[in-house]
Amino acid sequence: MALVKTVATTPFAGQKPGTSGLRKKVAVFVQPHYLENFVQSVFDSIGDTTGKTLALGGDGRYFNRTAIQIILRMAAAAGFSRVMVGRGGILSTPAASCVIRKYKTFGGIILSASHNPGGPNEDFGIKYNIPAGGPAPEAITEAIYARSLAIDSYRTVESEDIDLDRLGIVRIGEMEVEVFDPVVDYADLMETLVDFDAIRALFASGFRMRFDAMNAVTGPYAHEILERRLGAAVGTVMNGIPLEDFGGGHPDPNLVHAHDLVAALAGPDAPDFGAASDGDGDRNMILGRDFYVTPSDSLAVLAANAPLCPGYKRGLAGIARSMPTSAAADRVAAKLGIPCFETPTGWKFFGTLLDSGKATLCGEESFGTGSDHVREKDGLWAVLMWLNVLACRRESVADIVTAHWREFGRNVYSRHDYEGIESAAAEGLMDRLRGLSLAGTVLDGRTVAVFDDFAYTDPVDGSVSTKQGIRVLFSDGARIVYRLSGTGTQGATLRVYIERYEDDPTRHALDPQVALADLITTARTLAEIEARTGRTEPTVIT
Numbered sequence: 001m002a003l004v005k006t007v008a009t010t011p012f013a014g015q016k017p018g019t020s021g022l023r024k025k026v027a028v029f030v031q032p033h034y035l036e037n038f039v040q041s042v043f044d045s046i047g048d049t050t051g052k053t054l055a056l057g058g059d060g061r062y063f064n065r066t067a068i069q070i071i072l073r074m075a076a077a078a079g080f081s082r083v084m085v086g087r088g089g090i091l092s093t094p095a096a097s098c099v100i101r102k103y104k105t106f107g108g109i110i111l112s113a114s115h116n117p118g119g120p121n122e123d124f125g126i127k128y129n130i131p132a133g134g135p136a137p138e139a140i141t142e143a144i145y146a147r148s149l150a151i152d153s154y155r156t157v158e159s160e161d162i163d164l165d166r167l168g169i170v171r172i173g174e175m176e177v178e179v180f181d182p183v184v185d186y187a188d189l190m191e192t193l194v195d196f197d198a199i200r201a202l203f204a205s206g207f208r209m210r211f212d213a214m215n216a217v218t219g220p221y222a223h224e225i226l227e228r229r230l231g232a233a234v235g236t237v238m239n240g241i242p243l244e245d246f247g248g249g250h251p252d253p254n255l256v257h258a259h260d261l262v263a264a265l266a267g268p269d270a271p272d273f274g275a276a277s278d279g280d281g282d283r284n285m286i287l288g289r290d291f292y293v294t295p296s297d298s299l300a301v302l303a304a305n306a307p308l309c310p311g312y313k314r315g316l317a318g319i320a321r322s323m324p325t326s327a328a329a330d331r332v333a334a335k336l337g338i339p340c341f342e343t344p345t346g347w348k349f350f351g352t353l354l355d356s357g358k359a360t361l362c363g364e365e366s367f368g369t370g371s372d373h374v375r376e377k378d379g380l381w382a383v384l385m386w387l388n389v390l391a392c393r394r395e396s397v398a399d400i401v402t403a404h405w406r407e408f409g410r411n412v413y414s415r416h417d418y419e420g421i422e423s424a425a426a427e428g429l430m431d432r433l434r435g436l437s438l439a440g441t442v443l444d445g446r447t448v449a450v451f452d453d454f455a456y457t458d459p460v461d462g463s464v465s466t467k468q469g470i471r472v473l474f475s476d477g478a479r480i481v482y483r484l485s486g487t488g489t490q491g492a493t494l495r496v497y498i499e500r501y502e503d504d505p506t507r508h509a510l511d512p513q514v515a516l517a518d519l520i521t522t523a524r525t526l527a528e529i530e531a532r533t534g535r536t537e538p539t540v541i542t
Helices: 034-045 064-077 093-102 138-150 184-193 196-204 218-229 259-264 295-308 328-336 348-355 379-393 397-408 423-434 517-527 529-533
Strands: 004-008 022-025 053-058 082-090 108-111 123-129 153-157 168-172 175-180 209-212 273-277 284-288 291-293 319-322 340-343 361-364 368-371 410-421 446-453 470-474 479-484 492-502
Touching: 034 064, 034 123, 034 138, 034 153, 053 064, 053 093, 064 082, 064 108, 064 123, 064 153, 064 168, 064 175, 082 093, 093 108, 093 123, 093 184, 093 379, 184 218, 184 379, 196 379, 209 218, 209 259, 218 379, 259 273, 259 284, 273 379, 284 295, 284 379, 284 397, 291 295, 291 397, 295 319, 295 328, 295 361, 295 368, 295 379, 295 397, 295 410, 319 328, 319 348, 328 340, 328 397, 328 410, 340 348, 348 361, 368 379, 379 397, 410 423, 410 517, 410 529, 423 470, 423 479, 423 492, 423 517, 423 529, 479 517, 492 517, 492 529, 517 529
Parallel strands: 053 082, 053 108, 082 175, 209 273, 319 340, 319 361
Antiparallel strands: 004 153, 022 123, 108 123, 168 175, 273 284, 284 291, 361 368, 410 492, 446 470, 470 479, 479 492
């Protein structure tokens, strides 16, 4: 029996989990006691852990393996009877949710900074997911933070590191550690949701695709599902080996960071379909030949075509989207006669809607799409849903999306990110906007119908979330949204969302930056972006 050791410690400032857990530079996490303090704060805040099972794994980034060994010893000291660890320390975020739900564990710890860069000088992250499989709600994250401010000791046991690459069961004291295949359970779940036979037939017909795993966690999942189970050609998966520094790249599936994939999908000889996923596998980007599908449109198209997929033949109970996501999904919901819920950004806000059966599909404009099969956004699932739709309709990606616009109209939409802004400047910009009173005024020829700081009351549990983004809603249906992102580790990221509805099919093909040019100018001028941040252009436009 391993001897539990109590180690004296003192609190660290700033261990407050954001929308997706605690994210800091590796140099912060490797400080003595830093990770241990946070893990102990989690264990102290989630109830009695004695005799419980915990899921554990991450995206394979630098410090992942070391952190797992530390957490295993602390889990043994906390009285867990079993920890399920993905082989090699690998477990994508959606697969972790799958495992938590399938094996009814007492939640799980996921080690990831998602789409942020990895490596000794880059980012690391950790979050706790609850037994339902989703991110911890604010009540739990606030409890974790409160505990981190008062912690004076943590508990661990002394033991040798376990071999994370060997499948099987070992023990740390009285606790059983099962190293399991991180792919099988997730792949099996996918076979119940989409029509693998139809997709196999699509590939057999000569259909070609490229999937960029960005040297991140989704590589093993994509190799197994796309190339082995579905018969896509070997080489379909690009950058399929998870690396601690993601090959020096930025594992964010957008038009800038997935540039090799974007280039591969250009020209008459390009593959028919392209997709990418991010560091921990919960985000996705969808491309056709010379055609980019915005995440907002992707959610709407999948919702409209969901009954083509076996897992959704019953139809949808409802759709949920984050507030900054375009209203394209609202138009689908209206035609289907189902509700569309508008929530704050952060997947945890979808959890109660999914658990209560109020929503089936959900999505965020930040390249996240998912359904009630897990309680996380799921990048590879979205890719498989698209493949199922393509297999049934036998049309190109571009034809499917443009047909959708003809039926529902197009919500022309763009997001402008200003990354790495000085935090004080970003907060000052937002505080000034909050102090304005614009309802009823005219900005550049448009009348402001609503000007507010978005607040949300959960329709299931009644919880209230405030200061979720400043909205400028115009009487003609156009809108501008300003929001500070909570996913970075250095400085602040200002996200500006610009949208207007276009029902004229002859204007659907316009470049969004052209179609939204006047609103973009209004957005920059209103917020005094250049004067307050020194930025003349966004870092990334999507």
